[in-house]
Amino acid sequence: MTPLSRRGAAAVAALAVAGLLGTAATTSAATGAPATAPAKSARTAQATALAAPDIPVANVKAHLSQLQSIATANGGNRAHGRAGYKASIDYVKAKLDAAGYTTSLQTFTSSGATGYNLIADWPGGDPSQVLMAGSHLDSVTSGPGINDNGSGSAGVLETALAVSRAQFKPDKHLRFAWWGAEELGLVGSRHYVNNLPAAERTKVKGYLNFDMIGSPNPGYFVYDDDPTIEKTFKDYFAGLGVSTEIETEGDGRSDHAPFKNVGIPVGGLFSGADYTKTSAQAQKWGGTAGQAFDRCYHSSCDTTANINDTALDRNGDAIAHAIWTLSGGGGTPPTGDVYENTADVQIPDNGAAVTSTVNVSGRTGNAPSTLKVGVVIKHPYRGDLVIDLIAPDGSAYRLKNSGSDSGDDVNTTYTVNASSEAANGSWKLKVQDVGPQDVGYIDSWKLTF
Template sequence: MKLSVSGRAAAAGVVAAAMLVTGGSVAGASPTAQGAAAAPDIPVAGVKAHLTQLQSIATANGGNRAHGRAGYRASLDYVKAKLDAAGFTTTVQQFTASGRTGYNLIADWPGGDTNQVVMAGSHLDSVSSGPGINDNGSGSAAVLETALAVARAQYKPTKHLRFAWWGAEELGLVGSRHYINSLSAANRSRISGYLNFDMIGSPNPGYFVYDDDPAIEKTFKDYFTGIGVPTEIETEGDGRSDHAPFKSAGVPVGGLFTGASRTKTAAQAAKWGGRAGQAFDRCYHSSCDTTANIDDTALDRNSDALAYAVWELSE
């Protein structure tokens, strides 16, 4: 997530039922799904395996995966190879920012109505000061594992599914803005929803849902209500992540977030656990944003919520 000024104050949380979490893994991936094609449980071990690879890439490339650096391109190549092997049609989109070449990765799942496109995306770049495992390896890995789950299930949704990994988000949403600006008005209008996942494994997590589009917001809230986890409206990242260019272009957007540099309040700690008076992510934009900087339960819940929304919104 790129740096910016704070948004408006956080809203009140949604009251939820008892938790159905066993052994650190959410019990049931689709607690309220009605259709025959219920979303699968996303294996958090699979998501974490991608994070381990992103950490190794950063370690081998100067400690980061930043725009224009070798670590970013290696990260993109890793994700692309997984998607190509799973049967996706992948496209690498090139752009220039701050005098360096950047790349977006777009992956289309064959089939579905291309006049109704459901997109899920995350930024793949880190800041130059660290490996960016929560910001935003967490979102990138969860989107990748969900895409691979689509392939494993040979899912045949009514709508067309597209996944994206953005470059140069940390420089001001450059990659996602380039993508949306490259589309014709007709192709922008074919995107029925864009779901954004930026920092979904914060070590002192909150559970925040974007409130930009009522239908998408309700989909995520339904999931969390079904597993007994209260949520709050996301405000810290307003306009600061890759949903913003889509929203500006008139595309319905939504997403999930577990908090960055803001401090967790006593009320939030009482609701979610964790440490009051400390940042949701004390390693935000720092060298300590490593694989040790991830809360497995938050990563698991949000990955399952991601898949639930993809399945529900593409039926």
């Protein structure tokens, strides 16, 4: 974060016009029992599998520990032009390369030193409809910059890795970025935007910025310029029972500003810097009134000890929520009636198969040739899992084989040609764990006709 703090601006009405927002899902109520009636209001619903996954805060903190180690080994900082910054870029790039991203380093010069931006593109999605998310990776010279802005950088990185784990297939093309020399005046992000050809600029339909999301005495601030992106974030926090405020600590002081200046819609989150938390804010959010949101802002004490885990966790999940929502989610959202079972079913380790049932009734004829099967399974090693859809007549449709997939969780919508099956009846999701050591459960699944 630059010394004057920042505020996000999100021209998200333009995002809505550009079609960035995915259709929100409306489903039948979760009762813990098999669903027996279609959710008639869900004709524009996405499957549960298209919801954003939980971003493990432990993973985000592991990235912060790596950034701390890099700073410690390189003079106590990760500043532009210093060895610690280049090592930070190399760390993030290696993670993304291993996850299947197409990465590129963009170089620039500032204050007589070479700077680096890292750009990572997730394969697929409409290349003329690009959704970007980014954060600055550099620190000031006086400290390791773990909250400012290791926190935002780690949150964006773990969200990008979650995209890979889920093999997410959004409508929009996803691009993630880590900026250099923000602390010198938004140098890296400005270089990127200024060198983006006009034809490429028009393809960028939104940029989301995350700069300081783990402040030790945190607030929950949302960039405010457009009601749609603002609502995306506010709705997420409202679901947690967390109030938000509009970010007013500064304006245009982070990497969203160059995008906003050329007419690209922007938005983001912020947990506070050197402004003082009021009594009303402390009553609302907890923490200490009369104290800065981050007393270690731009100081040597901005270490891994300078992070509020709850704020980091909530904001990390909010990043994923926005990416999944604004990118259009997993291809064209299925339309039609939704039949869902949200009851958890434990999957025994290396044991017998288990099933979860969805009862379909009141339909005529056969199931469609493009039956959508949304599956959400929580499991630390999804390569152990074999998943089948069992039709009412007992016919099995293989959705997933086991294999050497070391990712966690299944969060996918499958398409099945079920046109030979009667629509009405008891459909089952059958899941078997065929490997040792890891235990998980069926979180939810649904059929969309």
